[in-house]
Amino acid sequence: MSERTTPDVAVTGIGLVTPGGVGREASWDAVLRGEGTAATDPALEGLDVTMSCRIPDFDGTEHLGRRARKLDRFVQLTLVAAAEAIADAELDADTWDGARVGVVIGCGMGGAPTWEEQHSVLLERGHSRVSPHLIPRMIPNMAAGHVAMAFSAHGPNLATATACASGATAIGTALDMLRLGRCDIVIAGGTEAGITPLSVAGFANMTALSNRVDDPARASRPFDVDRDGFVIAEAAGVLILERAADASARGVRRYARLAGYGASADGHHVTAPDPQGQGGEAAVRAALADADLSPADVDHVNAHGTSTPLNDVSEARMIRRVMPHGPAVTSTKGVTGHALGGAGAIEAAFSALAIHRGVIPPTANLDSQDPEVEVDVVAKAPRDAAVEVAISDSFGFGGQNAVLALTQA
Template identity: 65%
Template sequence: MAGRDDGRDIAVTGLGLVTPAGIGVEANWARVRAAEPTAAVDPELAGLIVDIDCRAGEFDADAELGKRLAWRLDRYAQLALVAAREAVKDSGLDPDSWNGARVGVVLGNALGGTATYERQTGNLLQEGPGAVSPMLVPMAAVNMVSGYVAMDCGATGPNLVTATACASGTTAIGTARDLLRSGTCDVVITGGTEASLSPAIVTGFARMKALSRRTGNPAAASRPFDADRDGFVIAEGAGVLVLERVADAQARGARVRARISGYGASADAHHATAPDPEGKGAERAIRAALADAGALPDEVDHVNAHGTSTPLNDVIEARVLNRVLGQRAAVTSVKGVTGHSLGAAGAIEAACTVLAVQEGLVPPTANLDSVDPSIDIDVVAKIPRMRRIEVAMSNSFGFGGQNAVLVVTEA
């Protein structure tokens, strides 16, 4: 079904990544292909219940953005801005010459500037109101990241942030796709970002027993689909894609990395934090995405799974994949490498899915030593698997029963 010409497919012409696996697409993809975990003890979490995470340790906001700009932004916006700049450059588009009114920005984020909020709350409690920064609100507000990206590149079209918990990045890409299909925009900068490695947020997840307690061996803590998994490793990062209509991209001679051919979304309407035990909501989103793409279940070659490394999620997702797709698709979860970056995860994983389709390579799931016997799907482990990928799928599921799925096809 790849390469349909009905005008509904959307071209991915640019990618940008800033994650614990590196700064830039090339560095990230190399580490994901090598299945090298990034989790480590974080001194900023010292004394907490869980003191490990996946932090983008190589990222230097002052060096990347300049001190004058960097100090005005919370880290979640800093990460997104650098990823967006890379994606726009990769697309070959020139912000100095484009019609900004036809360029939209749709980014996903779950929690906003939590690090700024926590620091300024500390200032208020310890030193009083005069110690609170006047930049608190524009730094912490969840919508500001799209605004800052628009300011940076002169995108004056529709501008919004999607907040669907850990599905936020995928929801953003699906929304961006709709803006292009409807003719509202000609270009959309889309993806997701998160930087909530702050003490209160990490402690909140730890108190929920969602995080891995393998603090003595952090590199082995995130282990999707493994029989010995015990929770996710929280992470930060940003993934940005530049999307255009296929005909527009072809007309300007752009490289089309892959196509967004389908999007599906649903709600479990079941529980605040637990997925539907039968995965009915996830299945609806998957089937909707396939129908939107005009793809059959037995055409799916590869799935970039949500694969959080939590006991409940991985089993339910695997059962749904088996029920819908059988065992033909080669499944992976990059969270063994990157950890779980919440609202950014779906965008980072969509970018990895595009790269997998483009390169014909399914990256292995890091730390997968022994597949949980209750999981009956083909999970790739140890080494990459080379295969042509005509149709791929990227899954994201979040608190509140939020489900979002993309179908990515070859260019």
């Protein structure tokens, strides 16, 4: 291995708000149980697809007080996850040097509920009744903006929008910012709360969603021969990233080292992945090269694994081709559903936890593995394993790919 010339970056805090529950431990316990969280959604009544993976019992005002009323749900989720991550990293926003704290939050859709609600107001009550808060509630960068305001983070602040790769792109961007010395700490992650009739109808009409509405909890079934599409979800995941030397000087726990980031574009199709996963392969190889690792070093892959017919086969072909030694593969979307712009961040968090705790979550609802998926998929129960290197794959519409490489700290 060649000598590294860039500083090591550590994951020192994790905050999660997912369909598994509010908080890191509730979310982690849910993916270890390996039980799908999808359920019939009353808000989708009358549509062809009437199920989703919502966060159970999440009330923004309970966590954020009255200010939650002025925030779209995707921002509420982000603020709760960020607060947990900051506390987990033993940091204090009242005392840190905010000018050296950056924020990068990925989001694919922004405030879809606000957009639909106010469009109805326009049609039913006229333009003068449209809320003046419409634009600041719905634009995707507001998650990052509100995190900065809530936690006195005055460094670089941006949103990444690479569809379902947005959260992973944000974390990779944060890695670059720390290596370049632009920040000392970055609050990085992804968020999405786009479960609305309009967005679900759009996904359903492109045949991306599962139609297993008679058995929602078993509808998201990555790599299973009977999979028929993903289940839409909401979630936010936030990681605290800082240079490993700084974390050591503070004496705080390090979940994992964020060792590498790779990105690419399929240049193939608006929504379908490259059948052979060549764009995904380029991103995996770039992430490993950035981490100064070889494919043979990888112990675990947290796959994009959406439960769609095309994605799962394409990704499995890529994994087998690049890593023929057979790392343990899982898709936590069997439990959480597909949180779109938030997916890459929560899955990066699950990858860091797998490394730190030595256990790989199972892929839920995998009853009969597709014979075209010729990889070692963890199913039925968690697998104890000494995970030294993990990669987390995220692929998005437009052919945008982002892969993170994590190692033991």
